Amino acid sequence: MEMIVEDIVIVGAGIAGLATSLGLHRLGVASLVLESSEKLRVYGFGLTTWTNAWKALDALGIGDILRHQHLRLTKSVTTSLIMGQETSTTSLRGTAKHCGDIEVRCVLRQLMVEALANELPSGTVRYSSKLIAIEDSGFSKILHLQDGTTIKTKVLIGCDGIKSVVAKWLGLRGTSFTGRYCVRGCVNNNHGHGLQLSFMHFFGKGFRSGFLPCDHKTVYWFLTWTPNNEELEMAKSPNKMKQFVLSKLEKAPSDIRRIIEKTEAEDIFTAALKYRPQWELIRGNISKGNVCVAGDAFHPMAPDLGQGGCCSLEDAVVLARCVAQVFNRKNNDYDNNIIEEEKEKDLYKRVEAALEKYANERKWRSIDISVTSLVVGFIQQGDLDFVSHLRDKYLASFLAHLMVNKSDFDCGRLNIVTPYS
Template sequence: MMVEDVVIVGAGIAGLATALGLHRLGIRSLVLESADSLRTTGYYLGMWPNAWKAIDALGGIGQILRAKHTQLTGIMTRSIISGEVTADVPIKPADSQGDSGLYAVNRKTLLETLENELPRGTIKYSSKVVDIQDSDFHKSLHLADGTILKAKVLIGCDGVNSVAAAYLGLSKASSAGRSAVRSFVKFKNGHGLEPKAMLFFGKDVRFGVIPCDDHSIYWFYSFRPPQDKEIVEDRMKLKQHIISTLGKVPDKIKSVVEETDATNLECTPIRFRHPWNLLWGNISKGNICVAGDAFHPMTPDLAQGGCSALEDSIVLVRVLAAALRGESRENEQKRIQKGLENYAKERRWRSIDLVWSAYMLGSIQMRDGVVVSLIRDRLLAKFLGGLFLKKAAFDCGKLN
């Protein structure tokens, strides 16, 4: 039976960043990934200043990622009901430390960059964890292929359907009552749009267009699925449904959807973990904890899912390294437990804040009605636009 000091379940953003952080501090870990290769689907994600602080704490890869992506200069919000621009918020460019700014980062590039920095053999693919059991202070991991291994420390970064979260007793992620369509389109002769994140909302719709470079655009569409399930299941019908609901959106923006190949549409239900479950639930217990979507799945309305997963990783590595580097083996178990408790304490309220803020932002922007639209577009627009910057103004600290 294999015995490992640190086992990380899941080779997503949180899992790879945690493994790399531990590696930077000289601590070996084993990452178990259920897929047979790196999961590189998902197109792009917004990386805010708080994410860059975490990336830069890992050393070296921030420069690689910035060089491959375009910095965005602001966020513009517009009502699809009136067609009016409700807010145009500039974003501060990267400073001399390079820890500010907003970039649309290719998820595949991010994961591959993290993987390339890890020692060969760190990730074990085709390793699906189906059960977790106690074995003295160790955790006994049972894999789908019959393999059993023991872990001194177990970190669950295994997404929304986390086995580790279920072991801790966290409730299953709940439906937000919405679905999200994500896609990507490339214009051969250039798209001609400013490097801004453009958000359109109203009538139960939230639509975003984000230029990634001079030719490529990532876009998303959040909506309440119609009763006719065939619209969601048939990609051509889904594309036409999206175009028909965009209201007073400029033709140049509508062309982003029109030029997209319907086979490239990814449609998934949006799920999140209720804040009260994060308040009262176990984020850690003994020598096991969760991070990323296994910990705090949230709606995409703040674009902080991947960013907060990176924050988790830095805080977790910091407390875990302190526990594992102690001089006495005799008190190691207590140090690990206390370290993970400190991680949970530090990350609990930040996660509750992001989950709740994202949910409320999406609910307000998508809600319909004359009074609600008036309050949102005339009184709350700048506040809602500034909410992105406020939540991104967070520093998770260094590794040591």
């Protein structure tokens, strides 16, 4: 089988991979995205999309597309099911310290993925292309796919999730288990859900739940908890998990319980919550030579700040900006007397420097969000009486403001140019 040659290969057509490819495309640089699935992966439900994510989406040129499809949330409301009362209300309007207007919407994952993919040139994503091995070849990498295809590339970007083949090649260890699980669901009511434009949090003994309207008909919900052995078995059955969530939310308002009751089994998904320990992010290789990782392959994190997808979009903009500086035409004008090997060596060094710049820019931001998410998760879901009392009585407002403050970040713009042919 003939070897395919590409300048830039991105592994994974999720949010990080598609956004990185789109960022490069906006800057006139072509890339190939490898996706193991037979078609675009549009599964998943809602993504809490905070101010920092909208800055990235605007940089990529699809912010307004998604704004028109989703409602803007106006406040965050926290209710203690133990105390039987609201404990805090935090406005999601107003101006952030660094980034202008606060903007929060719950975006349906399918619509975000489709918006990213629709802006890419035809043929950018190669489906049924599962990466199984990476091989060094001078100043390039040889990628071996499951179907026998080999691809030679000057840059390899891993956006292939928590089981990343690229992260493993870089020497990053597997993810760690937080000890918690999350059950997620999504319901569409053709007659409208009638909810206020609020991010509604409900806290009970040992669990946390949230409800977010996406549009006038669709609501995304979740519940996180630490399961016992019996509950681990229940997690395999969506119908049992539906009843489990209803039992946890027995003291919640009736309109909230109706949302769970109307959720179909096929729209309920349960999974363990995993993260990459901070010492791995500090000591491990985010980039090495002409290889790097982004998104969940880089920083899988607990969902307690709602920043996993947001940080993936930040990664994409920063990474595209760094890599595009290497592959613009001006930087690739060489003296004709320079031998090919010297050209390849020079390009490799510039790619390596660009990926190191990206890694240095993203490392501490990712560590900050990841560690804060873990700590917030412990506080919000604490099942000890004194932790629950502290959270409900004193910390609810602080934690809500913390979520807003961590989203007050701007990854910067792309210098958009006309794509070259």
